[in-house]
Amino acid sequence: MVRIGVVGSISTDFVVEASRRPEQGETVFGDSFETSFGGKGANQAVASARLGADVSIIGAVGDDEFANRLVTNLQNENINTDAVQNVSGVPSGSAIITLVERDNSIIYVAGANDEVKPEDISKELVKSFDIMLVQNETPVETIEQLIDMCNEVDTPIILNPAPAREMSEAYIAKVDYLTPNESEFKVLFPGETMENILQKNPNKIIxxxxxxxxxxxxxxxxxxxxxxxxxxVVDTTGAGDTFNGALAFGVASGLALEESVQFANLAGSLSITKKGAQAGMPTLEMMREHKKFNTKWKFGGEK
Structure with missing residues (x-):
């Protein structure tokens, strides 16, 4: 069983569905409202765990009514939460998500996720994983220390640079895999063409x-x-997180990068058939049943 470590956010999603987004100063009627579990770190951890990985998450929740539910949800997904801390005096993370015509826009409030500190991560813990997965919903200094540690102990790391923010060339060089979407790519590489940047970073930037x-x-x-x-298509909210969790699982399982991306694409596509970031994330068994599943893909010592 592959071991995946996730450093990232743990949040509650507040989801509103409407026929259109309001203009500035305008109030519009919504069609539905619900809460669900989210946070890019938690989502990617769940995606990997559903596929059969042994997953641990390093993160933080607040001292509000959401904290215990967030941790319990992760434990119910068979994710190790020993490194999740409860931080007093701050709320748990949250995201306000608007769904319009099955696509989403998100406002993220970090809350306790900003309290994930560099000292919460040890080299010994990082070394125990087959791969690490991190996003941009925790502090920059924590992410940079994690990348440095992964380099020191030779643990591969995937950085999903979401939400988008500028990143130094030095740390781009240090990560094994960088997975921006198109808008995040433009923030990371302003004025550059995708073709040029990809050619300069073979088998690194997806x-x-x-x-x-x-x-x-x-x-x-x-x-x-x-x-x-x-x-x-019901809800695209968790598609990117599912892609990253599945990519980590594929790479850690020994698939070639092209195979891992194919596998991650399939997982991400299947995830959008249910409402909520985590609800549609597939198990490996569900993926095997799909006609696009490649029977040559082998996981966890399969022959």
């Missing part, structure tokens, strides 16, 4: 393209991996 799939450069040519068509 740009997710939503319904168009994903693309990377393998050292010889650009590899465009198409998304899997899904008839019943």
């Amino acid at each position: 740009v997710t393209l939503g319904a168009e799939g994903a693309v990377f450069f393998d050292g010889k040519s650009h590899q465009w991996i198409p998304a899997v068509d899904v008839l019943d």
Whole structure:
């Protein structure tokens, strides 16, 4: 069983569905409201765990009414939460999500996720994982120390740079895999073409393209991996997180990068058939049943 460590956010999603987004100063009627479990760190941890990985998460929750539910949800997904701390005096993280025509926009409030500190992560813990997964919903100094530690102990790391923020060339060079979407790519590499940046970073930068799939450069040519068509699109909120959790699982299982991206694309496509970031995340058994599953993909010592 592959061991995946996730450093990242743990939050509650407050989801409003409406026919359109309000203009500035305008109030519009919504069609529905619900809460669900979220946070990019938690989502990616759940995605990996559903596929069968042994997952541990390093993060923080507040001292509010959401904290225990957030941790219990992770434990119910068989995720180790020993490194999740309760921080007094701050709320748990939250995201306000608006769904319009099955697509989303998000306002993120960090809360306790800003309290995940560099000292919460040890080299011994990082070394115990087959791969690490991190996003941009925890402090920069924590992310940079994690990247440095992964380099020191030779643990591969995937950085999903969401939400988008500038990043130094030095730390881009240190990560093994960088997975921006198109808008995040523009923040990371302003004024640069995707073709040029991918060629300079072979087998490192995988740009997710939503319904168009994903693309990377393998050292010889650009590899465009198409998304899997899904008839019943319900909610795209967790698609990117599912992609990253599945990518980590594929890479840690020994799949080639192209195979890992194909596998992650399939998982991300299947995840959008249910409402809520985590609700639609598939198990490995569910993926095996899909016609696009490649029976040559082997996981966890399979032959």
